[in-house]
Amino acid sequence: MMKMAFTFDKEAVMRRSYTMSNVYKSVKEEFARGGLQCISDGETLTFAGVGHADDYSNMLGMMRRLSRCEWFFDVLSSWHFTTDERKGWEDVLGQLKREVARGELPWATA
Numbered sequence: 034m035m036k037m038a039f040t041f042d043k044e045a046v047m048r049r050s051y052t053m054s055n056v057y058k059s060v061k062e063e064f065a066r067g068g069l070q071c072i073s074d075g076e077t078l079t080f081a082g083v084g085h086a087d088d089y090s091n092m093l094g095m096m097r098r099l100s101r102c103e104w105f106f107d108v109l110s111s112w113h114f115t116t117d118e119r120k121g122w123e124d125v126l127g128q129l130k131r132e133v134a135r136g137e138l139p140w141a142t143a
Contacts, residue, residue, distance in 0.1 A: 034081055034082060034117075034118075035081060035082040035088055035089060035092050035114075035115065035116050036072070036079055036080065036081045036082075036114070036115050036118070037069075037079070037080045037081075037092060037095065037096070037112075037113070037114050037125075038073075038077050038078065038079040038080075038111070038112070038113045038114075038122075039060065039077065039078045039079075039109060039111065039112050039113075040076060040077050040078070040109070040110040040111045041053065041056055041078075041108050041109060041110055042108055042109065042110045045107055045108045046108045049104060049107065049108065051104075051108065056108060057074060057078060060078060060099075060105075061074070061078075063095065063098070063099070064080045064095060067091045067092075067094060067095050068083065068085065068087070068088075068091050069081065069082060069083065069088070069091055069092065069095065070082075070083055080095075089116070092114070096114065096125060099112075100125075100129055100138065101138070106129060106133075109126055110126075111124075111126055112124075112125040112126040112129070113125060113126075
């Protein structure tokens with residue numbers, strides 16, 4: 034099952050004058066609009082496909098939209114994605130940090 038999981042830096046959230054509940058609410062609403070379900074909303078916020086043929090494209094679309102949000106990047110502690118937990122998780126945040134270092138994101142300032 035495809036999943037995407039996030040943890041957030043509480044201090045970074047507060048520096049932006051956000052609250053954790055507002056961050057969680059915004060992310061959950063975005064995933065709901067994409068037809069994806071929240072399966073865990075503890076310290077780690079996790080989303081999964083719902084068994085539709087378009088789950089994969091919805092997940093990738095979500096990754097693309099969120100990776101273009103500077104505020105989201107700034108408050109993340111971790112961001113992982115998997116298409117099959119038995120095969121491991123991809124470190125999306127690590128990849129984004131490499132792209133920022135190369136100046137490849139529209140809002141990036143290395």
